[in-house]
Every structure is written in structure tokens, then in C-alpha cells.
Amino acid sequence: MITQYTWPTPNGHKISILIAELGLENRVVAVDINTGDQFDPDFLKLSPNNRIPAIVDHDPADGGDPVMVFETGAIMIYLAEKAEKFLPDPKDTRGRTTVMEWLMWQMGGLGPMAGQAHHFRQAMGGEDVPYGVERYSKEVRRLYGVMDRRLAENTWLGGGDYSIADMACWPWARPSRRQGVDKADFPHVKRWFDEMSARPGVQAGMELLAEQRGSKSMSDETRDLLFGEGQFERD
Numbered sequence: 081m082i083t084q085y086t087w088p089t090p091n092g093h094k095i096s097i098l099i100a101e102l103g104l105e106n107r108v109v110a111v112d113i114n115t116g117d118q119f120d121p122d123f124l125k126l127s128p129n130n131r132i133p134a135i136v137d138h139d140p141a142d143g144g145d146p147v148m149v150f151e152t153g154a155i156m157i158y159l160a161e162k163a164e165k166f167l168p169d170p171k172d173t174r175g176r177t178t179v180m181e182w183l184m185w186q187m188g189g190l191g192p193m194a195g196q197a198h199h200f201r202q203a204m205g206g207e208d209v210p211y212g213v214e215r216y217s218k219e220v221r222r223l224y225g226v227m228d229r230r231l232a233e234n235t236w237l238g239g240g241d242y243s244i245a246d247m248a249c250w251p252w253a254r255p256s257r258r259q260g261v262d263k264a265d266f267p268h269v270k271r272w273f274d275e276m277s278a279r280p281g282v283q284a285g286m287e288l289l290a291e292q293r294g295s296k297s298m299s300d301e302t303r304d305l306l307f308g309e310g311q312f313e314r315d
């Protein structure tokens with residue numbers, strides 16, 4: 081059994097989708113990042129970087145104490161390795177390396193850059209910081225071009241098989257308009273995105289805590305926690 085500490089954001093959705101695709105038994109603990117749950121000392125024992133998601137595996141393969149994992153890339157590799165699904169076996173050197181490349185591309189590129197584009201385009205109002213809006217919108221657009229070229233020649237990011245690399249990228253490609261990107265400009269990304277959207281596992285993953293999603297206006301306290309001094313200075 082897995083306990084999943086999460087909130088319905090792109091990083092949370094990566095793990096919700098993988099757990100649904102694997103059909104794993106899981107218990108969900110909602111960590112409301114709008115009210116500061118990510119700074120709770122108990123949560124920090126699991127996730128010292130005060131970010132969601134994190135998991136606890138209560139039945140690790142070695143039969144020992146529960147295993148705690150934070151950082152989505154590490155969680156995805158952990159779960160895929162355990163299930164022996166969505167990540168090629170280490171003996172398949174080339175296949176595994178390709179999936180890892182695209183997973184790391186998401187972790188170091190698409191995720192952080194799209195996150196910054198969301199921040200400057202919306203969270204901070206955009207027009208106040210045109211340099212940030214332009215820099216991150218252009219960079220995200222460049223990354224969609226990289227993904228489009230890859231998907232022009234491959235069904236999935238990792239090659240011929242659906243993998244954790246696709247599950248890592250899809251939740252970040254979903255809110256593309258918030259990044260200033262129209263997926264219609266990237267036809268291969270659009271084809272891939274639509275194919276994934278139709279998967280029951282993806283749809284089930286997106287259902288998790290879906291009632292907490294939506295366009296609730298952000299309170300001043302939440303804005304401070306996520307974007308102001310509150311994110312850096314805690315009592």
C-alpha cells in the first residue's frame with residue numbers, strides 16, 4: 081500500500097496518473113499548499129524541500145521499514161521499478177536511457193520553465209514583469225518545439241512504448257495556455273497529448289482531489305505563502 085501526500089497541481093498529477101496507471105492501492109493525504117500544509121513538521125519529515133508530492137511505500141520490495149520518497153522523478157522511478165512497468169529494465173540499456181533522458185528533460189526543463197511561465201504570466205500579474213514573462217514564455221515555446229520534433233518521429237517520448245517520461249510531461253503540457261502556448265502550433269505534441277488524455281489511467285489520476293482544483297481567487301495569505309516572503313521565512 082502506498083500513501084500519497086499530494087495536491088492537484090501538475091507535479092501532484094504526475095504521481096496520481098502513475099499510481100492510477102499501475103492500479104496501485106493507495107491512501108491519499110491532501111497537503112493543501114494554499115494554506116501552508118507543506119510546512120507542517122510532520123510533512124517535512126517526508127519532504128524536506130516543503131513541496132508536494134511525496135509517498136510512503138508500506139510494502140517495500142526488501143521487506144523492511146516503509147520507504148519514504150520525495151521529488152517526482154525519484155518517485156516515478158521508484159514506483160516503475162517496483163512494478164516493472166513503464167520504465168525499461170536495466171538490461172535494456174538503450175531503452176532505459178532514453179526514458180531517463182526524457183524524464184530528466186521534464187524535471188530540469190519543461191517543469192521548472194513552465195512553472196516560471198505560470199508565475200510571471202499569472203501569479204504576478206504579468207504586465208508588471210515583462211522581462212520574466214518574455215523570458216519564460218519563449219523558453220517554454222522552445223521546449224514545446226523540442227518535444228514536437230521528438231514526437232514527430234516517435235509515438236511516445238521514450239520511443240515506441242508509453243512510459244513515465246510521458247506521464248511526467250503530460251500534466252505540464254495540459255495548462256499550455258497559461259504558458260502562452262497553443263498546442264495547435266505543435267501538431268505532434270497535440271496528437272500525443274490527445275492520445276494520452278483518452279487513457280483511463282490518465283483520466284482516473286486527474287480525478288484525484290479534483291474538487292480542490294479550479295479558479296478560486298487567491299487570498300493574500302496564499303499569495304504570500306507561495307510567491308511572497310512567506311515561502312522563504314517560516315516561524
Ligand SMILES: N[C@@H](CCC(=O)N[C@@H](CS)C(=O)NCC(=O)O)C(=O)O
Pocket residue numbers: 089090091092113118130131132133150151152153305306311
Ligand atoms: N522538483 C519537485 C517540485 C515539486 C513542486 O514544485 N511542487 C509544488 C506544487 S506543483 C509545491 O509543492 N509548491 C508548494 C510551494 O511552493 O510552497 C518535484 O518534482 O517533486
